[in-house]
Structures are given as C-alpha cells and as structure tokens.
Amino acid sequence: MPEEDPIKTAKEGVSVVAEIIKAAGDDPSVKEAAGNLGKTAVTLTKTINNALLPLAAINFAFDKARKYFSSQFQQDLTDKAKNIPEEHIVQPKASVAGPTLQGLAFTHDEANLKEMFLNLLATSMDGRKADIAHPAFVEIIKQLDSEDARLVQGTLKSEAPIPIVEIHTELKNGKGQEIQLRHLLNLKITSTGQPVEDSKLAAMVDNWIRLGLVKVEYDKFLTEPSHYSWVESRPEYKRLCDSLNNDERKVEYTRGIIYRTELGKRFAAAVGVN
Known part of the structure; x- marks a missing residue:
C-alpha cells in the first residue's frame, strides 16, 4: 500500500x-x-x-x-x-x-x-x-454508581480470590442461624490502614454479582487462617457482638471468597482496570 x-x-x-x-x-x-x-x-x-x-x-x-x-x-x-x-x-x-x-x-x-x-x-x-x-x-x-465503580476495581484487579464473610447469630438451642450482615469485606483507608464502613456494601456486591462481574461463594474459603484474621477487629463485628451476644445466641461468621468472573476479567481490561 x-x-x-x-x-x-x-x-x-x-x-x-x-x-x-x-x-x-x-x-x-x-x-x-x-x-x-x-x-x-x-x-x-x-x-x-x-x-x-x-x-x-x-x-x-x-x-x-x-x-x-x-x-x-x-x-x-x-x-x-x-x-x-x-x-x-x-x-x-x-x-x-x-x-x-x-x-x-x-x-x-x-x-x-x-x-x-x-x-x-x-x-x-x-x-x-x-x-x-x-x-x-x-x-x-x-448500572454502577460512582462508589460501585471505585470499590469493584479491587476485586477486578485481583487474580486470586479475596476473603469475604457473612456474619450471623448461631442460636444456642439448635434452632439455626439468623443472618445479620452479608458480604463484609475488609475495607480500609489505604494511607492509614484504618477500617472503613459502608452501609451500601452488601447491596453493591449483590449488584456486581447481578451484572456478572464477580461471584461470591460461602461453601468455599481460603484455608490460611490469616486471611480472615481481620474479621473480629472490624467495627461491624464488634458492634454486633456487643448488642447480640447473650445466653441464647452467639455472633459468628461464615468464611467465603469473592472473585472476578471471565466476564469481569474482560470488562476490567476494556475499561482500564489494571
């Protein structure tokens, strides 16, 4: 030519x-x-x-x-x-x-x-x-808001699964569990390492799942205990323990993982999430 x-x-x-x-x-x-x-x-x-x-x-x-x-x-x-x-x-x-x-x-x-x-x-x-x-x-x-777009990037960047937990109360009479908080991630201020709470986090994770960007599984978890060592120091967990622990029930958590899907991986590459 x-x-x-x-x-x-x-x-x-x-x-x-x-x-x-x-x-x-x-x-x-x-x-x-x-x-x-x-x-x-x-x-x-x-x-x-x-x-x-x-x-x-x-x-x-x-x-x-x-x-x-x-x-x-x-x-x-x-x-x-x-x-x-x-x-x-x-x-x-x-x-x-x-x-x-x-x-x-x-x-x-x-x-x-x-x-x-x-x-x-x-x-x-x-x-x-x-x-x-x-x-x-x-x-x-x-179908993302600005906070969605900011937070989902952490998961989309990660090639490995990320620890996530669901907090529940275990009824001591053997009648089962009551879920108290879903999809808790270890959100922190990058510069200080201090935990950050976001009341919309569980809904945002559900939205990412709905859009096909991520999957969350609670029947699988990371075997290294240190991956979940942050849970009991989270303000959400402490607050629930203070208000709900009694002779009838105990606050506990279920370990899980959140990870990007193949669609999420391709989306991340297309929108510059590296």
Whole structure:
C-alpha cells in the first residue's frame, strides 16, 4: 500500500485542527492541544473528530454535556488514547461509541464512571484490542454508581480470590442461624490502614454479582487462617457482638471468597482496570 501523501495528510490535519478549535470556542487547552499535533495525533484527532464528535452532538441538548463535549472531551480522550500507535488507530464501532458517549453526557462529572467510559472508548479505538470493547460493557457501567465503580476495581484487579464473610447469630438451642450482615469485606483507608464502613456494601456486591462481574461463594474459603484474621477487629463485628451476644445466641461468621468472573476479567481490561 503506498504511503499517504504528506501534503494531503497535512491539509487534512489543518482541517481537523480548525474544526476542533471551532468546536472548542475559546478554550485555550484545546487550542494548545490542536496546535501541537504530530502524525499520530493527527490520525487520533481525525478519528475523534469524524467518528465521535458527531455522535456526541446528539447529547448537546444537555447544557453540561454541551460544555464538556465542546471543551474538554477531545483532550480527555486524546490523553487516554495517545499511546496507541498511529497504524493501530481505528474508528470505534458505533454500537460501542454511541452509547458510551451518551453515558459520558450524564456522568462526565463523576470521576470514577468518566474514567471507565473514556477508557472503554480508547480501547475501542485500538485495533490491537478493540474486540474486547463489547457493547454490553457500556450498559454495565451505566448500572454502577460512582462508589460501585471505585470499590469493584479491587476485586477486578485481583487474580486470586479475596476473603469475604457473612456474619450471623448461631442460636444456642439448635434452632439455626439468623443472618445479620452479608458480604463484609475488609475495607480500609489505604494511607492509614484504618477500617472503613459502608452501609451500601452488601447491596453493591449483590449488584456486581447481578451484572456478572464477580461471584461470591460461602461453601468455599481460603484455608490460611490469616486471611480472615481481620474479621473480629472490624467495627461491624464488634458492634454486633456487643448488642447480640447473650445466653441464647452467639455472633459468628461464615468464611467465603469473592472473585472476578471471565466476564469481569474482560470488562476490567476494556475499561482500564489494571
């Protein structure tokens, strides 16, 4: 295949830059980015301009979306896709790009969801791995809230199962168990190691299960006892012991595991969870 005519490429690049500047108005950051386009950036910008901005325009009816797509979107996506070699930049499938841009229109001010949508778009533009950017992943992101998107990443990053427990009271008269708290994970502040409570955690885990990202099993567990040594120091467990332990019942817990599914693994790769 003959090399692309450099004059033609330059003219097209200038045309694209003009269109971006026009779309961006007076935004200096976009003008600066447009003025520093290299060969790869020209190809990338052409793809964004020709394939994505027209789709984004569908969402311009929303004031916040109009401002974002006309000023910041091009730079955000360029940052995500800048390491794709020029020869591997492809036009993303409309079945992925269209719904993703719609999702961005509503969530661009929520950092965790915005990151997932932008990374999914960048994946769909990389010919080396565009096939993993499945349209279903757009719907999965849409069914996460920002806290979901932040917390699920820990499980999706892990190649090994993660310990999880279910706290229950064991009735001493032999009449069975009463579940008190489901899907407890050892959430901590990274910088201090202090435990963090989240009243929505059990519901979030159920949502991840429903979406097919993870599985939770309580008939299997990690055999090394140290994997569950954190449970009895958790504030949730201590509080339940203080309020429920008596002559009739005792607070105990069931060990389990949570791990990513194959769908979860592929989703993680597509949305940049490494």
